[in-house]
Amino acid sequence: MSYFLSLFSYSFSTEQQTSLSFAVQDLYLERQTSETALQSAYQLAGASSFTTSSQNPRLSRALPVSLRTIISSSLSRATQNPHSNFKHHHTPLTMCKTALHGALHALPKCEHHLHIEGSLSPSLLFRLAALNNVPLPDSTLDPSFTSISALEERYLHFTSLNDFLHYYFIGMSVLLTAGDFESLAYEYFVRAHSDGVQHAEIFFDPQAHTHRGVPYKTVLEGLSAAQKRAEEEFGLTSKLILCFLRHMSETDADVAYQEAVSLGHFSNGTIAGIGLDSSEVGFPPEIFREVYAAAKEAGIKRTAHAGEEGDSSYIQKALDICHTERIDHGIRLVDDEVLLKRVAREKTLVTMCPLSNVRLRCVGKVADLPVRRFLDEGVRFSINSDDPAYFGGYILDNYCAVQEAFGLTLAEWKGIAEGAIEGSWCDESRKKALLSKVGEWAEKYEGVA
Ligand code: HPA
Ligand code: ZN
Numbered sequence: 001m002s003y004f005l006s007l008f009s010y011s012f013s014t015e016q017q018t019s020l021s022f023a024v025q026d027l028y029l030e031r032q033t034s035e036t037a038l039q040s041a042y043q044l045a046g047a048s049s050f051t052t053s054s055q056n057p058r059l060s061r062a063l064p065v066s067l068r069t070i071i072s073s074s075l076s077r078a079t080q081n082p083h084s085n086f087k088h089h090h091t092p093l094t095m096c097k098t099a100l101h102g103a104l105h106a107l108p109k110c111e112h113h114l115h116i117e118g119s120l121s122p123s124l125l126f127r128l129a130a131l132n133n134v135p136l137p138d139s140t141l142d143p144s145f146t147s148i149s150a151l152e153e154r155y156l157h158f159t160s161l162n163d164f165l166h167y168y169f170i171g172m173s174v175l176l177t178a179g180d181f182e183s184l185a186y187e188y189f190v191r192a193h194s195d196g197v198q199h200a201e202i203f204f205d206p207q208a209h210t211h212r213g214v215p216y217k218t219v220l221e222g223l224s225a226a227q228k229r230a231e232e233e234f235g236l237t238s239k240l241i242l243c244f245l246r247h248m249s250e251t252d253a254d255v256a257y258q259e260a261v262s263l264g265h266f267s268n269g270t271i272a273g274i275g276l277d278s279s280e281v282g283f284p285p286e287i288f289r290e291v292y293a294a295a296k297e298a299g300i301k302r303t304a305h306a307g308e309e310g311d312s313s314y315i316q317k318a319l320d321i322c323h324t325e326r327i328d329h330g331i332r333l334v335d336d337e338v339l340l341k342r343v344a345r346e347k348t349l350v351t352m353c354p355l356s357n358v359r360l361r362c363v364g365k366v367a368d369l370p371v372r373r374f375l376d377e378g379v380r381f382s383i384n385s386d387d388p389a390y391f392g393g394y395i396l397d398n399y400c401a402v403q404e405a406f407g408l409t410l411a412e413w414k415g416i417a418e419g420a421i422e423g424s425w426c427d428e429s430r431k432k433a434l435l436s437k438v439g440e441w442a443e444k445y446e447g448v449a
Contacts, residue, residue: 096400100410103445104399107413108437110420111192111200111384111395113328113351115243115277116181116223117172117208118387119188122151128174137170155390161309161360162279164390171390172208181222189230189238191388195396198434199426200238203275206256207245216259224270239272239425241303244291246276246283253291266300272425273301275328276318280310285318292322301325301425303351307332308362312339319348326350326423331357333379334370344378349423353386354401355393367405375412382420414442 095101126148129136139146144154144167151167158164175181185202192200202223209219223240230236242260244253257274265271274295276288285292285304295302304322306314308329315332316339318324327333330350333340343350352374354366363369374381383402388394393401402408408416421434 096404098400098403098407100403100408100413100448101400103410103441103448104403104413105196105396106445107196107399107417107441108198108434109196109395109399109417110382110424110434111197111202112326112349112382112420112424113203113353113384113386114188114192114200114395115168115203115205115387116185116188117175117205118168118391119191119389120171120175120184121389122148122155124184124187125151125171125174128176128180132174132176132180134174134176136174155359156392158359158390159361161362164360164387165278168387168390169208172205173212175209176214176218178218178222178225181219182225183222185223185226186229188388189226189234189236191394193230193234193236195394197236197395198437199421199424199430200236201241201272201425202238203241203243203277205243205245205277206259207248207252210256210259216256217263220263220265220270237426237430240270241273241275241301242271243275243277244288245278246285246287246305247279250288250290253288254294257291257294261298266295266298273303275302276304276306276322277328280305280308280314284310284314285324286321289321292324296323303328305329308357309360312336315339315343319343329353329357329362330381331362331370334373340373340377340379344380347380347419347422349419350374350379350381351384352381353384353391354398354405356386356391359391365405366401369402369405371402371406371408375408375415380419380423381416382423383416410442410445410448414438417441 096104098104126136128134136145139150144151155167158167175184188202189200204219204223206216206219210216220240227238227240230238242256244256260266260271263270274292276285285306288304292302292304302322302324303326304318304324305328306318306324307327308331310332312332312335315327315330316336318327326349327343328351330343331352333343333350352369352371354369354371357363357369358366371381373379383395383398385391385393385395385398388397417438418435421431421438424431424434426434
């Protein structure tokens with residue numbers, strides 16, 4: 001049972017939900033008092049006299065004493081914990097204005113396109129830079145690095161994928177220790193859980209870390225620890241996808257691949273599959289054909305970013321030459337009718353990222369994305385957040401943006417959720433459990449406009 005959802009089901013103002021949710025997220029981050037927090041939340045949920053009065057935006061005077069105490073002590077600990085995000089700006093909780101908002105929030109979701117390094121918020125970036133003594137670019141040369149808010153502002157104006165990647169690679173340079181990676185991933189899981197994610201398949205970029213002296217094992221130690229905690233605490237299952245950087249050579253990709261192979265990380269399930277990301281145009285998938293062939297031979301799952309900025313030939317080559325089982329982004333599929341029908345027929349999952357596509361100017365607005373066309377043609381797709389700390393939204397924000405642009409029906413969302421489960425890389429029993437959650441969701445929300 002979702003703790004966060006139990007909070008949301010009572011009549012709190014949006015502001016109170018936000019304060020409570022983040023305070024509770026910090027309790028989880030502090031790891032100490034989740035049991036107490038849980039108990040108090042249930043008590044709170046049962047308090048019928050709860051009102052919406054909230055002079056202090058963080059702590060409502062109407063909160064029962066027990067929860068208020070827990071939250072205040074969480075706040076004071078959080079302000080001292082360099083890994084906690086509470087002190088600075090949290091992305092506000094999503095609230096779209098559509099009639100389906102509650103249903104969309106509750107919909108059991110799978111996320112398949114999330115770069116964990118892309119969940120590094122400017123506030124955590126600045127804090128880790130200070131903690132780890134990592135110099136950021138000189139703010140006289142790039143004023144975006146003057147402050148957290150200047151960087152947030154800069155993120156609103158990316159002009160292209162490469163413009164974004166410039167900041168993405170600088171940002172991740174502050175991640176040094178296994179603890180940094182664990183905190184980053186755990187914070188993502190907390191947020192994903194509060195958005196209704198049940199299963200997440202997460203990209204990471206090992207070359208971007210090993211090339212600046214952070215060992216592969218350090219990255220994996222942190223990510224794996226966060227995965228374990230998320231599963232134990234929220235029942236949120238997850239998989240890792242090792243991405244090759246396409247602006248680096250195939251030989252370099254192979255080094256990263258071999259390191260994971262030599263540690264048995266593909267065979268023991270630590271990593272579920274491979275992917276391909278970074279600058280697309282000029283770096284077509286076939287450059288990486290050999291490492292993809294080796295992965296196929298070894299029975300390792302494969303995906304690749306294709307058809308984001310690149311044209312539909314990138315999609316076709318990912319499928320035909322790299323034999324990928326999925327396509328990440330894939331929005332240019334609409335330019336090739338034959339390919340589109342084939343992707344639909346073969347039930348290849350396309351992992352769409354609406355807010356990313358707008359921020360990186362692949363489309364002018366969410367309504368320009370081929371969501372309706374994919375639905376009409378039977379293309380299997382999921383909705384994802386890509387780099388949420390850079391693109392202004394987590395997964396529920398992306399669901400809401402799609403709903404605001406396309407006004408889908410409950411039945412259409414059910415179909416999307418089922419397709420996302422079928423296209424996941426979890427085992428059959430997990431798929432069955434997730435499908436039944438979606439079935440229960442559909443019964444509960446039947447009749448909602
Ligand atoms: N595209 C390509 N590479 C990336 C992205 C993306 O959207 N995000 C992080 N690396
Ligand atoms: Zn991506």
